[in-house]
Amino acid sequence: MNSRTVIRTKNLTKRFGSFVAVNHISFEVSAGEIFGFLGANGAGKTTAMRMLCGLSRPTEGEAEIAGFDVYRQQEKIKKNIGYMSQKFSLYEDLTVYENIRFFGGIYGLRPRALKEKSKALISRLGLENESNKLVRSLPLGWKQKLAFSVAVIHDPGIVFLDEPTGGVDPITRRQFWDLIYEAAGRGITVFVSTHYMDEAEYFNRLSIMVDGEIAALDSPSALKQKYHAASMDEVFFELARRAVRQSDEP
Amino acid sequence: MSEVVFDRIVKTYQRNSIRALDDVSFSADRGSLFGLIGPDGAGKTSIFRILATLTLPDRGQARVSGWDVVKDYSKIRQVVGYMPGRFSLYPDLSVGENLSFFAALFNTTVQANYDLIKDIYRQIEPFKKRRAGALSGGMKQKLALCCALIHRPSILFLDEPTTGVDAVSRKEFWQTLGNLRKQGITILVSTPYMDEAARCENIALIQNGKILSINTPQKIAGEFPETLFAVRSNNMSGLLRDLRGMSGIGSCYTFGEFHHITFRQGIENPQKWLVGELESKHHHEIEFMQVQPTIEDCFIRLMKKDE
Structure with missing residues (x-):
C-alpha cells in the first residue's frame, strides 16, 4: 500500500440551523486503503459522506478528496469517485448492458472507452448471456456485484460504499468482500459503511462516529486492545451507547 | 396450539415466471416468537403478505388464529398488526396524527391502548408534532411499530424491522419484542441478520422461496454435521x-x-x-x-x- 493521501479532512463541520450534524471531524485515508466508516443511526455518517462526495457543502472546515477541494471542485470530485448504495444502485428496468452504458456515460467515459469497458466488465463478471436481460431478473448477488463493478467502471481513485451488503445472503456478502479486496489491490481506496459488525474486522482502519464526532479511529486490532474488547461488536457497543443526543433533535 | 399455519404454499409472480414461494410449510405457536431468517429475495415478504391477507397464494392453505386467509380475511384483519418492510405510514401526517389515524381505523383510541405502546412511544413522543416523513430511520421504525400495535392485535407480523438499523438500536428493538411477547402477543418477525436468529424461539431458514430448515436455533446449530x-x-x-x-x-x-x-x-x-x-x-x-x-x-x- 502506498501512503499517498486521497481523503484529507480537517475540522470538517456541517450545521443545520443550531444542530451540528458533523462536528469538526479530521482524518486521512491513504490510497488503496479499505476504510470503514461506522456509527449509529443519526451519528452523522450520511451527512459526512455527502460532504466527502461533493453533494453537500460544509459549513466550515476543510476537505480534499482525490486532490480536489470540497468547496470549489465538487464536480471534479464527482468524476473521480465511485458511489454505490444498497438502496439505489442500478435501474431495474434497464438491461445489464444499458445500466453499464448509462452509468459509464454519467461518469464521463467517452463512447469508445465505454464500449471497451462494458465488454471487459461483462466478460469479467461472466454475464455474456445476461447482458440483454433486465437487471430486475438477476439474482441479488449478481446485482450487487454488477452495481459495484459499475461504480468503479471509470477507475476512480476512491469508491464510496454505503451499506453495500445490507440484506444480502451470507455467501454473497463474502463474495462481495472479495471484490472489495480486489479493487483495493488495484489501488482503489474503498470507503465503506456497514451495520454488520463481523465486517468491521475486515477493514484496514475504521472510524466510529458518535454524536457528530469521530469517537475512535484505528485498526480493528488496536481498537479491540484499547477498549479491552473481544470483538468489534463490543467496541461499537461501548462507544455508541455513550451517545447522548437523540437521532432527531426536537 | 398453532396461531399461524402455513401449509404447502406456492406463490408465483409475473405469469409463473418467478416462483417466490415453493411449497412452503411452517407453523408458529400462540404466544411464541417465530423468526423467518433469510436474505432479500428469499420470499419472506410474500409470506407476510399472504398471512396479512394482502395477496392470494397460488396453492396451499394458510390460517391465522384459526381463520382461513382467503375466506375469512376480514376476521384476520381485525386481529393482526402488520409492519411492512417498506415505510408505509403517511409521511405528511405528524407522528401523533398517524397514530390517531390508525387507532381510528380500528374503531379505538390511542388512550385506550396506550399501555401497550407506552415504552416505545415515549421515545418518539418529543417529536409528536413532526411530520413522519422527516423522522430518521430508527424513529420511523418505532412509530411504525406503535401504529401496528395501536389496535391491540393478538398477532404481530414484522417484516424486516431491523434492516438498516445500527447494532445498538437492533439490540434495543429485540428487547422490545421480548416485552411484547410477555403480553401474550404472537410475533412473526423476519430478518436478514443471522445473529438475530438466536433471539427467537423457533426459526425457519429461507432461501430462494424454499425452507432450508425449521427448528429452535439451538437445534439447528446442533445439527451442523461437521466439526467446525x-x-x-x-x-x-x-x-x-x-x-x-x-x-x-x-x-x-x-x-x-x-x-x-x-x-x-x-x-x-x-x-x-x-x-x-x-x-x-x-x-x-x-x-x-x-x-x-x-x-x-x-x-x-x-x-x-x-x-
Whole structure:
C-alpha cells in the first residue's frame, strides 16, 4: 500500500440551523486503503459522506478528496469517485448492458472507452448471456456485484460504499468482500459503511462516529486492545451507547 | 396450539415466471416468537403478505388464529398488526396524527391502548408534532411499530424491522419484542441478520422461496454435521487463499476476525497437519480452535448443499 493521501479532512463541520450534524471531524485515508466508516443511526455518517462526495457543502472546515477541494471542485470530485448504495444502485428496468452504458456515460467515459469497458466488465463478471436481460431478473448477488463493478467502471481513485451488503445472503456478502479486496489491490481506496459488525474486522482502519464526532479511529486490532474488547461488536457497543443526543433533535 | 399455519404454499409472480414461494410449510405457536431468517429475495415478504391477507397464494392453505386467509380475511384483519418492510405510514401526517389515524381505523383510541405502546412511544413522543416523513430511520421504525400495535392485535407480523438499523438500536428493538411477547402477543418477525436468529424461539431458514430448515436455533446449530474450526494468522487474506488451495480443507470462509473451516474426512490430527502446512507457507501467530457453529454457519452450509 502506498501512503499517498486521497481523503484529507480537517475540522470538517456541517450545521443545520443550531444542530451540528458533523462536528469538526479530521482524518486521512491513504490510497488503496479499505476504510470503514461506522456509527449509529443519526451519528452523522450520511451527512459526512455527502460532504466527502461533493453533494453537500460544509459549513466550515476543510476537505480534499482525490486532490480536489470540497468547496470549489465538487464536480471534479464527482468524476473521480465511485458511489454505490444498497438502496439505489442500478435501474431495474434497464438491461445489464444499458445500466453499464448509462452509468459509464454519467461518469464521463467517452463512447469508445465505454464500449471497451462494458465488454471487459461483462466478460469479467461472466454475464455474456445476461447482458440483454433486465437487471430486475438477476439474482441479488449478481446485482450487487454488477452495481459495484459499475461504480468503479471509470477507475476512480476512491469508491464510496454505503451499506453495500445490507440484506444480502451470507455467501454473497463474502463474495462481495472479495471484490472489495480486489479493487483495493488495484489501488482503489474503498470507503465503506456497514451495520454488520463481523465486517468491521475486515477493514484496514475504521472510524466510529458518535454524536457528530469521530469517537475512535484505528485498526480493528488496536481498537479491540484499547477498549479491552473481544470483538468489534463490543467496541461499537461501548462507544455508541455513550451517545447522548437523540437521532432527531426536537 | 398453532396461531399461524402455513401449509404447502406456492406463490408465483409475473405469469409463473418467478416462483417466490415453493411449497412452503411452517407453523408458529400462540404466544411464541417465530423468526423467518433469510436474505432479500428469499420470499419472506410474500409470506407476510399472504398471512396479512394482502395477496392470494397460488396453492396451499394458510390460517391465522384459526381463520382461513382467503375466506375469512376480514376476521384476520381485525386481529393482526402488520409492519411492512417498506415505510408505509403517511409521511405528511405528524407522528401523533398517524397514530390517531390508525387507532381510528380500528374503531379505538390511542388512550385506550396506550399501555401497550407506552415504552416505545415515549421515545418518539418529543417529536409528536413532526411530520413522519422527516423522522430518521430508527424513529420511523418505532412509530411504525406503535401504529401496528395501536389496535391491540393478538398477532404481530414484522417484516424486516431491523434492516438498516445500527447494532445498538437492533439490540434495543429485540428487547422490545421480548416485552411484547410477555403480553401474550404472537410475533412473526423476519430478518436478514443471522445473529438475530438466536433471539427467537423457533426459526425457519429461507432461501430462494424454499425452507432450508425449521427448528429452535439451538437445534439447528446442533445439527451442523461437521466439526467446525476457527483459524487466524498474521496475514488473513493470504490465509484465506492458502486454505482454499489445500485439498484437506472442506469449506473455508471469512468469519469476522477468524476464518471458519471444516476438514475433509480422513485427516488424522488435523490441527497438527494444518499448523505444519501453514508454517511452511510462512504464516505466523497462528491461532486454531474448535468453535460452536452459529446460525450463519448453518445457513452457509445449507445454501451450498442446496446448490
